[in-house]
Amino acid sequence: MTEMKQRIQGRLLVSVFIISLAFLSATQSVQADMSTAEANKAYSVRFRDWIYVYVNMEFIQAAPAAADYWLEMTEKVVNDRVKFVITGYYFDTKLGMDWYRRYGSQLESRIALLCHTWTRQGYPITPDDFEIDIRKEKVGRSR
Numbered sequence: 001m002t003e004m005k006q007r008i009q010g011r012l013l014v015s016v017f018i019i020s021l022a023f024l025s026a027t028q029s030v031q032a033d034m035s036t037a038e039a040n041k042a043y044s045v046r047f048r049d050w051i052y053v054y055v056n057m058e059f060i061q062a063a064p065a066a067a068d069y070w071l072e073m074t075e076k077v078v079n080d081r082v083k084f085v086i087t088g089y090y091f092d093t094k095l096g097m098d099w100y101r102r103y104g105s106q107l108e109s110r111i112a113l114l115c116h117t118w119t120r121q122g123y124p125i126t127p128d129d130f131e132i133d134i135r136k137e138k139v140g141r142s143r
Contacts, residue, residue, distance in 0.1 A: 047123060048075070051084060058110070059103045068096035069104070071134075081129070086111075088134040096136075104134045 055073050071088035090096040090104055112127045119125060 048082070054114075055086065059107060068093045069099040071104075083129055083131060085131045086133070089137050090134070091137050091139050093139055100134070100136070107134065108132055 069090040
């Protein structure tokens, strides 16, 4: 089996496992027309943790290991609503630019698609619940 096939199979297995775990372990489903306060109470900690794991797996671990890009995700509360803040940097190097073209540039559209999917599965979350800031840095500047 080629290395590429092994990587694809590994990613698929991890994705299926994480998705199954997240939705089976969620405390309850919420309706799309619930108030944000009700929805926040209904989101389980595991669902929030799953979002962290998914972003890390999809946009960091899928890429080759390098110090040419960096991504982190944190939470903040805005108007009694949890907002996920994704901050990233990539350096003006070959590896940094490759990471941005392959992963970083797709982050917003992938999150929007995932939000649509999660909402249909009972978790009303929108791209507005995310703040995404990916910046290009010159080589030699510290973060």
